[in-house]
Amino acid sequence: MSALVALERATVGYRGRALLNGVDLVVDPGAFLAMVGPNGGGKTTVLRSLLGALPLLGGRLVRPRPVRVGYVPQRDHVDAVWPFTAGEVALMGRVPGLGPWRRPGAEDREAVRRAMATVGIEHLVDMPYGEMSGGQRQRTLIARALAAEPELLVLDEPTNGMDPAAELATMDLLRALHRAGGLAIVMVSHRLEAVANYAQALAFVDKDQTLFRVGSLEEMLRPEALGALYGRPVAVREFEGRRILYPVNGAGGAA
Numbered sequence: 001m002s003a004l005v006a007l008e009r010a011t012v013g014y015r016g017r018a019l020l021n022g023v024d025l026v027v028d029p030g031a032f033l034a035m036v037g038p039n040g041g042g043k044t045t046v047l048r049s050l051l052g053a054l055p056l057l058g059g060r061l062v063r064p065r066p067v068r069v070g071y072v073p074q075r076d077h078v079d080a081v082w083p084f085t086a087g088e089v090a091l092m093g094r095v096p097g098l099g100p101w102r103r104p105g106a107e108d109r110e111a112v113r114r115a116m117a118t119v120g121i122e123h124l125v126d127m128p129y130g131e132m133s134g135g136q137r138q139r140t141l142i143a144r145a146l147a148a149e150p151e152l153l154v155l156d157e158p159t160n161g162m163d164p165a166a167e168l169a170t171m172d173l174l175r176a177l178h179r180a181g182g183l184a185i186v187m188v189s190h191r192l193e194a195v196a197n198y199a200q201a202l203a204f205v206d207k208d209q210t211l212f213r214v215g216s217l218e219e220m221l222r223p224e225a226l227g228a229l230y231g232r233p234v235a236v237r238e239f240e241g242r243r244i245l246y247p248v249n250g251a252g253g254a255a
């Protein structure tokens with residue numbers, strides 16, 4: 001089965017200045033990949049390069065066929081004073097497929113209703129976006145992306161600034177979406193622990209360490225890979241079925 005999209009030996013950066021070189025990244029149908037790294041480490045830059053939104057400075061972006069992508073931007077980057085209801089925001093996800101001069105029709109409204117029901121906010125369709133909680137806004141933005149009926153859902157820091165309960169609820173929702181429909185998911189997070197119980201593959205990104213490394217969850221949670229990201233020993237333990245990460249001192253005890 002061919003990849004949905006891939007970067008091959010890519011150099012990513014801005015205005016001729018490379019942030020990272022030699023980036024190899026393959027997104028297969030049904031993948032669940034999380035890109036993790038410190039703030040400013042280059043995660044969004046790699047994501048934008050993968051989506052073709054930022055020209056590569058070297059290497060290749062491979063797109064074997066057109067792929068429908070649903071993009072969920074960072075919540076904080078979406079203006080909360082938009083004078084729109086949740087339903088109207090979600091309907092924006094249909095706009096790229098409408099073509100010029102076509103107004104949304106019954107099919108578009110039905111796609112929006114389905115998307116809002118999928119993320120559990122069908123009852124909030126008439127609520128002003130600006131009056132929603134952070135978690136509700138996140139669901140609205142995910143519904144907007146799902147309304148486009150994507151094969152690949154891309155999310156930039158979907159749990160940023162959320163309390164632990166809202167973070168878990170959002171990650172549970174993404175897992176349910178992934179399991180339900182063979183949807184491929186690529187997401188960015190600066191918190192490894194937020195994604196270590198959900199993603200199937202991880203990419204560690206930190207331009208300051210010239211680090212770009214991608215592998216299966218098991219591979220990337222080994223001490224050696226974690227040490228490369230954090231610059232110190234980090235251990236993973238399972239507690240009540242969930243992985244927990246914590247720094248350890250040289251002797252192997254908790255720091």
Ligand SMILES: Nc1ncnc2c1ncn2[C@@H]1O[C@H](COP(=O)(O)OP(=O)(O)OP(=O)(O)O)[C@@H](O)[C@H]1O
Pocket residue numbers: 014019037038039040041042043044045046190
């Ligand atoms: N449009 C731009 N032009 C020039 N430099 C940029 C641009 N956007 C981001 N950068 C720089 O690229 C580097 C990586 O930024 P990027 O947003 O990719 O990091 P990130 O890992 O996604 O961070 P965060 O977790 O804070 O969103 C930063 O030093 C940033 O200042």
